[in-house]
Amino acid sequence: DQQVKQNSPSLSVQEGRISILNCDYTNSMFDYFLWYKKYPAEGPTFLISISSIKDKNEDGRFTVFLNKSAKHLSLHIVPSQPGDSAVYFCAAGGETNFGNEKLTFGTGTRLTIIP
Amino acid sequence: SQTIHQWPATLVQPVGSPLSLECTVEGTSNPNLYWYRQAAGRGLQLLFYSVGIGQISSEVPQNLSASRPQDRQFILSSKKLLLSDSGFYLCAWSLHRVGSPLHFGNGTRLTVT
Numbered sequence: 474d475q476q477v478k479q480n481s482p483s484l485s486v487q488e489g490r491i492s493i494l495n496c497d498y499t500n501s502m503f504d505y506f507l508w509y510k511k512y513p514a515e516g517p518t519f520l521i522s523i524s525s526i527k528d529k530n531e532d533g534r535f536t537v538f539l540n541k542s543a544k545h546l547s548l549h550i551v552p553s554q555p556g557d558s559a560v561y562f563c564a565a566g567g568e569t570n571f572g573n574e575k576l577t578f579g580t581g582t583r584l585t586i587i588p
Numbered sequence: 589s590q591t592i593h594q595w596p597a598t599l600v601q602p603v604g605s606p607l608s609l610e611c612t613v614e615g616t617s618n619p620n621l622y623w624y625r626q627a628a629g630r631g632l633q634l635l636f637y638s639v640g641i642g643q644i645s646s647e648v649p650q651n652l653s654a655s656r657p658q659d660r661q662f663i664l665s666s667k668k669l670l671l672s673d674s675g676f677y678l679c680a681w682s683l684h685r686v687g688s689p690l691h692f693g694n695g696t697r698l699t700v701t
Contacts, residue, residue, distance in 0.1 A: 514695070515694050515695065516680070519690070522689060578632040
């Protein structure tokens with residue numbers, strides 16, 4: 474059962490425009506969400522996170538929106554730059570018995586920025 | 589600042605051979621440690637996590653095992669590799685705090701032939 478879903482395996486966006494990456498989840502116990510960026514042959518790099526008590530978090534060109542009623546979150550990148558071309562993973566987590574942060578990851582969306 | 593080291597970067601091993609991948613973290617103490625695997629065209633699958641020395645939790649039944657002999661050292665092992673063990677293995681650490689992001693190493697590309 475895929476609890477975190479990224480239904481778009483790929484996305485192409487013109488340089489300078491907005492990139493919107495989407496993520497859906499099914500487990501209502503998730504209470505924080507993260508986005509990671511991954512280049513080939515490297516480990517994922519943490520980008521931005523949001524707690525379930527918020528509906529928006531912004532960091533520079535990156536903004537994450539959370540719609541709890543729809544169990545949906547999105548990552549907006551404005552303006553998109555060539556260096557943003559990578560695979561983006563959505564991840565979700567919640568407090569466990571040990572306070573251990575076990576994240577459930579989506580399958581990723583490959584973003585290509587077209588110069 | 590904290591850093592995570594994972595080696596080797598690439599590895600080609602025959603079926604039936606043993607495996608040992610090592611990961612160490614610097615600049616923090618008592619981190620949570622994780623092993624993830626990314627199979628071709630798939631997302632990141634949690635294999636093992638550890639909240640302290642000698643404490644290992646397994647997420648999926650498999651041909652692999654993990655050990656944490658020291659506070660900041662995490663080892664992924666197998667006695668006999670299968671073809672299905674091929675993939676991209678990632679070690680990660682986090683603080684003991686809800687919402688703390690995971691920080692990943694650069695991964696090991698394992699090809700079992």
